[in-house]
Amino acid sequence: MRIRTLIGSLGIGRPFPVRVESMVRTPLDQPEECLREIHSLHEEGCELVRIAFPEIGLADNLLKVVSSSPVETMADIHFDHRLAIMAIKSGCRSIRINPGNMGCSRSLIELSRLINAAETIVRVGANAGSLSRSQMEKAEGDTSRALFETVSEQILTLQKLGVERIIMSAKSSSIPVTLKANTLLAGKFRYPVHVGLTESGPGQRGTIKSCVAISSLLGSGIGDTIRVSLTGPSVDEVIVGKRILQALEIRRFEPELISCPACGRRRVDVASLVERIEPLLKGLPAELTVAVMGCEVNGPQEASNADIGVAGTPSGIMLFARGKAIGACAAAVIESRFIEVCKEQGYLLKNQI
Numbered sequence: 001m002r003i004r005t006l007i008g009s010l011g012i013g014r015p016f017p018v019r020v021e022s023m024v025r026t027p028l029d030q031p032e033e034c035l036r037e038i039h040s041l042h043e044e045g046c047e048l049v050r051i052a053f054p055e056i057g058l059a060d061n062l063l064k065v066v067s068s069s070p071v072e073t074m075a076d077i078h079f080d081h082r083l084a085i086m087a088i089k090s091g092c093r094s095i096r097i098n099p100g101n102m103g104c105s106r107s108l109i110e111l112s113r114l115i116n117a118a119e120t121i122v123r124v125g126a127n128a129g130s131l132s133r134s135q136m137e138k139a140e141g142d143t144s145r146a147l148f149e150t151v152s153e154q155i156l157t158l159q160k161l162g163v164e165r166i167i168m169s170a171k172s173s174s175i176p177v178t179l180k181a182n183t184l185l186a187g188k189f190r191y192p193v194h195v196g197l198t199e200s201g202p203g204q205r206g207t208i209k210s211c212v213a214i215s216s217l218l219g220s221g222i223g224d225t226i227r228v229s230l231t232g233p234s235v236d237e238v239i240v241g242k243r244i245l246q247a248l249e250i251r252r253f254e255p256e257l258i259s260c261p262a263c264g265r266r267r268v269d270v271a272s273l274v275e276r277i278e279p280l281l282k283g284l285p286a287e288l289t290v291a292v293m294g295c296e297v298n299g300p301q302e303a304s305n306a307d308i309g310v311a312g313t314p315s316g317i318m319l320f321a322r323g324k325a326i327g328a329c330a331a332a333v334i335e336s337r338f339i340e341v342c343k344e345q346g347y348l349l350k351n352q353i
């Protein structure tokens with residue numbers, strides 16, 4: 001059993017749910033914009049937000065952002081232990097540091113005292129891109145092992161200083177490297193693990209790589225908090241992260257949408273139907289399943305297994321609710337008919353009625 005920990009009121013590690021994180025794109029020298037981005041992330045369901053804190057001169061801005069943030073924050077710090085101290089004093093309940101670049105042992109002792117006094121959670125994270133030549137040589141060129149050794153060393157340093165509230169992470173842009181490094185770490189220490197790839201790429205490429213890496217790790221029981229790292233808007237990371245957890249049936253955030261790929265038998269334009277129905281799901285309870293199917297071959301069966309189903313027929317669209325056919329309509333009026341069915345079945349959330 002892994003040790004669980006609390007970042008403020010946010011539980012990390014089983015039995016708490018696997019958490020969804022992201023990292024703010026806006027630099028701290030724009031605190032208002034930074035807060036706006038954090039609010040958008042929060043609205044999308046982000047549970048922990050990491051903020052780069054690169055200069056001591058930005059301390060006032062960090063304080064402003066952290067004190068108004070609707071979600072728990074983690075300050076991302078490198079090279080200067082004074083930044084870590086300032087972040088904790090600004091109210092950050094978690095920091096991401098690399099103890100190996102935090103200066104002399106006196107600095108680390110001072111920082112550790114404050115970490116323990118403030119009950120700060122420390123994420124010890126190593127990325128393949130920042131491994132030194134000597135770390136790679138020590139691991140005989142094996143990047144996974146170098147990541148594992150680096151994080152291990154840093155954890156042992158913190159343990160000697162009495163720091164025990166730790167989350168560990170080891171990332172690379174390579175899936176096999178990341179899987180091996182995390183498997184080694186999870187085998188050695190019982191701290192919660194933050195998982196994800198680093199620099200996984202843009203859009204579909206980054207999404208696919210992240211899904212494969214995160215799912216593989218979660219499937220082997222490794223991972224208590226995830227970040228999908230994408231080149232693009234930070235909210236996309238949260239959407240993809242939530243969908244990975246939902247697809248694995250680990251957590252449920254939104255209604256499940258089942259739709260067929262459409263083939264030569266289709267009676268309706270499935271893609272356009274999905275495009276029109278998908279936005280309406282926001283008003284429905286997360287536990288519902290909605291199916292959108294193209295024809296009467298597989299359509300009725302799949303549609304009738306869902307809470308609400310829509311299937312193309314030679315004369316238009318057949319609607320299903322709780323397993324029963326409940327009427328037909330023309331494709332042109334599907335949005336209004338869909339909302340009516342949701343109302344009749346009592347599915348529409350209060351704020352949507």
Ligand code: SF4
Binds near residue numbers: 293294298
């Ligand atoms: S439901 Fe019908 S249209 Fe859709 S893929 Fe299956 S057979 Fe083709």
